[in-house]
Every structure is written in structure tokens, then in C-alpha cells.
């Protein structure tokens with residue numbers, strides 16, 4: 001099917017997260033290479049690139065990295081190691097260690113050794129928990145890199161769309177509308193596009209709450225962590241009552257002017273720490289999510305109440321205490337430019353296979369918007385990146401087969417692949433991440449007995 005009157009179709013991308021940005025790059029790299037096949041417009045609700053904290057760290061697997069390499073322009077591929085530095089041999093171990101509440105090792109992954117992200121990209125696609133390799137990348141820097149060369153329309157919050165036979169219109173909160181031929185909702189877990197297109201596709205709520213804490217800690221504290229748990233870049237700990245922590249770090253200092261005389265308290269590292277607990281623990285407890293200090297105090301209270309006093313408990317308390325409670329003041333020396341107010345969030349996911357396959361139209365979804373998954377296996381971004389690569393490949397048949405066929409092909413592949421990871425992450429969270437009771441898994445017992 002050819003496009004009439006030399007009409008160049010317009011693709012509207014809603015959301016400039018990793019999924020939307022990689023899709024933009026992939027279309028430009030592969031489909032607009034020699035001849036411009038598509039106009040691409042990308043819209044983001046944030047008012048600018050530094051509007052919102054993007055997080056310190058994120059784990060990427062071989063398949064996510066392969067999608068990045070496939071879709072980013074060569075000029076950015078060659079700079080990927082700036083945002084995911086090569087593993088430092090013998091100093092950091094790109095694997096996972098799991099410990100009990102006292103820091104006693106329960107299990108560790110055997111990582112395949114790799115020298116750089118390019119070597120990691122050649123490794124098998126799906127990790128097994130016993131043998132897997134992950135590279136921890138600087139999430140905020142990866143986003144900055146992916147923003148390069150992308151003409152984003154900032155401050156455009158999409159609230160829905162109008163679709164008819166030959167076009168689709170994105171509708172924005174500011175009262176404007178933009179016409180396109182295809183609209184792709186890359187707008188995250190609360191996607192208004194998904195809610196309109198698939199109102200029957202519901203979020204699965206785990207009855208678990210998480211708080212994501214990004215902190216800069218000094219070398220003294222980092223040395224205590226390494227002394228307790230080794231030089232793994234991913235740490236998990238399991239409290240005896242069912243709270244868990246999950247942290248990602250690089251053992252690379254923030255400062256690049258360190259000498260052998262720099263005191264330990266002036267050398268800093270970054271950790272992303274996720275604290276997770278049963279939501280019913282918050283019953284009858286007052287916490288103000290608009291006041292980060294209130295959230296910090298609550299988490300510290302939970303840790304003190306639910307965990308035995310020991311070195312690991314002390315370390316967790318110190319990490320939580322380091323969370324910033326306000327935006328950095330002008331001229332203040334900080335390790336963060338933007339600020340992430342601490343909040344409690346429900347752990348939820350979306351399984352795209354939990355509903356019948358839907359009719360493929362001019363509107364489709366990508367990333368967390370269609371298959372948000374819990375963070376415990378670190379599959380979410382990896383899938384969003386794979387979606388972008390997959391959709392670009394399918395769109396290469398647009399001229400020949402038309403939009404419907406391309407989108408159907410993409411949705412068929414994306415639904416099956418991502419659903420598998422949503423369910424594996426769910427299973428892992430419900431059966432492995434929480435402690436066993438006498439009769440089985442504590443969470444499942446409580447969940448099944450309807451007490452949540």
C-alpha cells in the first residue's frame with residue numbers, strides 16, 4: 001500500500017522516557033536515513049529536561065543494550081560508556097547478592113565477566129537468576145544523552161486522543177490538538193492513552209508499598225557496605241517480617257579530582273535504594289507524602305521496628321537519613337541538580353495478555369504504558385527499549401503494508417514478550433522477595449486470606 005499524494009505520515013510520540021526517546025532515535029536512524037519517510041513529533045508533560053529527578057541508577061541487560069545500540073545514532077552509541085562506565089575489574093562485581101536482615105548471605109549470582117557494555121551486548125538474552133550479568137548505568141545521564149538531537153515539545157500533557165479512519169489527533173491539557181497518522185503512547189504507568197484505548201486493562205496491585213531513595217553517601221559508609229556485603233553492584237536484603245531493600249550502585253566516586261590525600265568523608269558515591277513493605281503496615285499511621293521528612297521518619301521507624309539492631313540496620317538507617325528533603329539552594333554544593341521528593345508508591349503492574357488481543361488501530365502503546373512491571377528483576381526499561389526497536393522494524397513495512405499491519409505485527413510480538421517478563425517479575429516478587437512463613441510464603445498466605 002503506497003501513501004497517496006506523496007503524503008509523509010506523521011508519528012506522534014507521547015512521553016520522552018527511555019521508550020519514547022529510543023523510538024524517536026530509531027525512526028530517524030533507520031526509517032528517515034536516506035529519504036524522510038515519517039515526520040516525528042514528540043511531546044512531554046515535563047516543562048523542561050531538568051524538571052523532574054530521573055533517578056541515579058538503572059540495571060540494563062544484554063537485550064536492552066542491544067536495542068540501544070541498534071536505535072541510537074552512531075554518535076551517541078560511541079558515548080554510551082560515559083553513562084554506563086566499563087566495570088572496574090576486581091573493584092566492582094556486576095551481579096546480585098541477597099542477604100537476610102543481619103547481612104548474612106543467602107545467595108549470589110554468578111556473573112559472566114565482561115569488559116564493556118559492547119561485550120555485555122554479545123551475551124545471552126535472558127538472564128537466569130543464578131548466572132546473569134547486568135550493567136548499572138547512570139539513569140539521569142542516560143536520559144540526558146538520549147535527549148540529544150531530539151526536538152521535544154515540553155510542557156505538553158496529553159489528556160487523550162480523537163481517532164478516525166484517516167487520522168488521529170492528540171489532545172493536550174493546554175487546549176491544543178495535534179494531527180498525526182499514528183499515535184504512540186509512551187506515557188508511563190498512568191498513561192491516559194491506555195486508559196482511553198483499553199479501559200478494561202487494569203493495574204494489578206500487590207498490596208505492597210515502595211519508596212525510592214536516591215542518595216550520595218561518603219566513602220566511609222560505602223566501605224561499611226562493602227565490608228558487609230562485598231563489592232556487588234546490586235544488593236537485596238530481606239527483613240524477618242517481610243520488608244525488603246533493593247539497591248543499585250556503582251563503586252565509582254562522583255568526584256573526579258580525587259587524590260590519595262582526599263579524606264574518606266569527601267569522596268562520595270551514588271546509591272538508588274528501594275525500600276518495600278506491606279501496605280497494611282501503614283494502616284492507622286499518618287504519613288504526609290507531601291512532606292519528605294515525614295516519609296523519611298516513617299521509613300526509619302519501620303526499619304527500627306521491623307529489623308533487629310545490627311550493622312545492616314544501622315547502614316539502612318544512615319542511607320535513609322541522607323535523602324534530601326528540599327530542592328538544592330542556589331550555590332549550594334550538592335550531588336543532585338534536580339530533586340526527587342520522597343513518596344510512598346504502590347507496587348503495581350500491567351499484564352497486556354490479561355485481556356483479549358485488541359484491534360490494532362492508529363493508536364498503540366509502548367513501555368510502562370502497556371506493560372509496567374515491578375522493579376525487582378529490573379526488566380521494565382529493558383522491555384521499553386526492546387519495544388522501540390521492535391516498532392521501528394515493523395514500521396519499515398508501512399509503505400508496503402499500511403499502518404494497521406505494522407502495528408498489529410508490533411503488538412503481537414510486544415504482548416507476548418513483555419507479558420512473560422511481567423509475570424516472571426510478579427512471581428519473583430510474590431514468592432522469592434518476601435520471607436517464608438511456616439506454611440509457605442508469608443505474602444501469599446496473607447494475600448490469599450484476604451487480609452490485604
Ligand SMILES: Cc1cc2nc3c(=O)[nH]c(=O)nc-3n(C[C@H](O)[C@H](O)[C@H](O)COP(=O)(O)OP(=O)(O)OC[C@H]3O[C@@H](n4cnc5c(N)ncnc54)[C@H](O)[C@@H]3O)c2cc1C
Nearest residue numbers: 015017018019045059158187188367368375378380381382
Ligand atoms: C525503583 C525502580 C527501579 C527500577 N529499576 C529498573 C532497572 O534496574 N532496570 C529496568 O529495566 N527497569 C527498572 N525500572 C523500571 C523502569 O523505570 C521503567 O520500566 C521505565 O522507566 C519505563 O520507561 P517508559 O519510557 O516506558 O516510561 P517512563 O520512564 O515512565 O516515561 C514516561 C514519560 O512520559 C511522560 N508522560 C507521562 N504522562 C504523560 C502525558 N500525559 N503527556 C505527556 N507526557 C507524559 C513522563 O513525564 C515520562 O517522561 C525500575 C523502576 C523503579 C520504580
